[in-house]
Amino acid sequence: MAESILIIGGVAAGLSAASRARRLSPRARITVLERGPVASYGACGLPYFLAGEIASLHRLIAHSVDFFRQHRQIDVLTGHEAVEIEPGRRRVRVRAGGAEQWHGYDRLVIATGARARWQPQAGHSDAVRLRNVFTPTTWSGAQALDEALRGDEIRRVVVVGGGYIGLEMADALARRNRPRRLEVTLIAAGPSLLRGFDAEMAQALPARVASAGIVLRQPERVEALEGAPGGRVLGVRTGSGRLDCDAVVNCGGLRPETALASDCGVALGPTTGAIAVDERQQTNLNGVYAAGDCAETRQIVSGAPVWIPLGAAANKQGRIAGENAAGGRARFPGVLGTLALSAFGYEWGRTGLSLEQAQAAGFDAEAQYVESSSRAGYLDPQPVAIKLIYDRRSQRLLGCHLRGAPGTVAGRLDTAAVALTAGMRLEEVEMLDLVYAPDLAPLYEPLHIAAHLARQRL
């Protein structure tokens, strides 16, 4: 009889796993359980939908359930929530439409993703069900927020969270002008915006947030939501006072969704709290794999376990898990945490370790910051700032942060990411044969200049 592969989670990692397993194993029975109403959507596109720049939420769907059934013979069951795993009997208890049933498996892939760390409705001091409190990082949450914004009720929005999702969402809501412009306030608890970026990179950010018409309150922590039970949210109470609003948008960070896994004996990483996996994406339980935002992975530069929930890594891990669930022997090399963000008409990117992370990881780390430009000085050059983090002993590159005008960051970040993956030293970076064309790239790339200046200091 053909093997049966069961996958819990139908977004990035889960569907990559299913598709890859199908390619290796034409006869396996492959089933994907998705708790939400929709599978296979690009969650990173949700801010653009909320900004009003994508006509329909359905444009974010990469492939329909029908596509998976017809073209890949994969059953994607939406509205199906896995509520218990029984590894001993190799089966999963699933709730769907009020009923429950058991699904058996030979191999299981857990791709349950991440959830908002802050749950203002339930866990908060005013644990009442208030209307107009949204968590827009899922399909349902974004849909609910969009619908509410189409009505008359909401004019003043408070976005909670100063990480990159909070920034993207605040920017998106400030751009939205249908049916009206919104008054957006961004409340960030941390001392600087853009967690994980070194301070130089976030420098210009408060001014840019302001120029987008967004009121920034930082550092400030939301202590409670205000409103009558069952009614709509009327305001937020923070450490320094009170703020009226018509809606609260929760972008307060994520944590891995691990309850289902840990309840059945799947081990979590002690430092990350995410599901521990080996380089084949296998958990401590034989035949049980995990991938995506619920799982930890290895930071390529430091070798340490990390939890970095990002879509690109989730897809790749899903492929590895799917290949191995189908009997393959693929290995996931780890991540750099490569991340880019565009907001307020500017771009930020980082890959590898920040200076602080590098020092904490025991490197003899130092950084070189350079403000440079995107092309030849006589052809309207755009600003690009780079911060290169390196190890003084080995002269190896450890990380790279970038900030720049539109179009200047992504390619340079990828270039640095490959150099990091290869473990290049500053000397090698300085001599990289990169593009020079006056209107496309300067004679000396910011990466070259930073490597050169760093070497002078050694």
Add this chain to the structure above:
Amino acid sequence: MAESILIIGGVAAGLSAASRARRLSPRARITVLERGPVASYGACGLPYFLAGEIASLHRLIAHSVDFFRQHRQIDVLTGHEAVEIEPGRRRVRVRAGGAEQWHGYDRLVIATGARARWQPQAGHSDAVRLRNVFTPTTWSGAQALDEALRGDEIRRVVVVGGGYIGLEMADALARRNRPRRLEVTLIAAGPSLLRGFDAEMAQALPARVASAGIVLRQPERVEALEGAPGGRVLGVRTGSGRLDCDAVVNCGGLRPETALASDCGVALGPTTGAIAVDERQQTNLNGVYAAGDCAETRQIVSGAPVWIPLGAAANKQGRIAGENAAGGRARFPGVLGTLALSAFGYEWGRTGLSLEQAQAAGFDAEAQYVESSSRAGYLDPQPVAIKLIYDRRSQRLLGCHLRGAPGTVAGRLDTAAVALTAGMRLEEVEMLDLVYAPDLAPLYEPLHIAAHLARQRL
């Protein structure tokens, strides 16, 4: 007594050498001999000047002669032509302002650059001095062409040469509209435009040339210029007929300027015809270095000697030569031949080996061509096509060609260039942790997709 370092050539390689030597050797006497009227200019910017997009040719000057004298204590002597090297007596005979003098040296750096391979005035069948025949790849040539175009005489221009310089120049002249629009004809001898690019990459080019209003005649070879001796050029005679014109612009390829070096015993590379150097940029003569477009170098992927005259490599080689002339021990790792071109509202780039070059170099080479896009499908993605060349045996990447809409090529090319430098295999490329952000880069980069598809075929 302080050492004396003499450098022949004051553009890219020569001045990098001088500056680097100064940094290592604060007391050396450093002199740069430049034949032309101006030193330290960005020759790659000349097409933008001719297009009328840079107000003055002087904007292309990176640093003035005064800057070099005052801030770096380097004597840059323009209008000084080296006419003979006497290695035995360590001196160079120099012609300047009608007079001659000898300049002694302890270390010599030859950075004489390249010259137009086709010399229509002298070497051609109608060896007469015709007016309005220009070689716009030097300061003087571009200045002369610009001055002529400001007058009334020139309306119909023939650009000779289908390499990237010919394309850039034809595009620049077609864009120029001061004092009038020009009728531009591009004559290319080869079977395809863009020598060194594989055929898929040049596919769309003839249509784009046409849409820029340029008449393309290809394959066609210029056999003679027409005009009365001493008068202006009246037309070109080609293999298939005759073409009236008011000016001829020579972009017919380059050859290394080696006469001065070879006349005094400096060895040339047998396959390249350019000055042979070791990885320290030293020639066969002790204490005599060469760098830039006059010298050969090593192709990183194949290890073979190559001659690839490009500005970025010239600058880096110059720095290595300068460091070593000042007593250092720096090594130049070689080049990939990374090149990008923007013309006709589109971009092309290549790095490493083409399929043809890879096969000729003895690799078990194969290529994967993919048409993909620059970002998420729901955010106005722009087309990007990639061709990845790889070795089937080792699965190593050998080269990468790209073609795409504005802003899509340079960063991806650099990313591939680093992977080539690191000798990455397809599997490693497929798992590279590159940026994904819906508006900046797609979930799967063209590089990822091509590597993935290539692996499927192995």
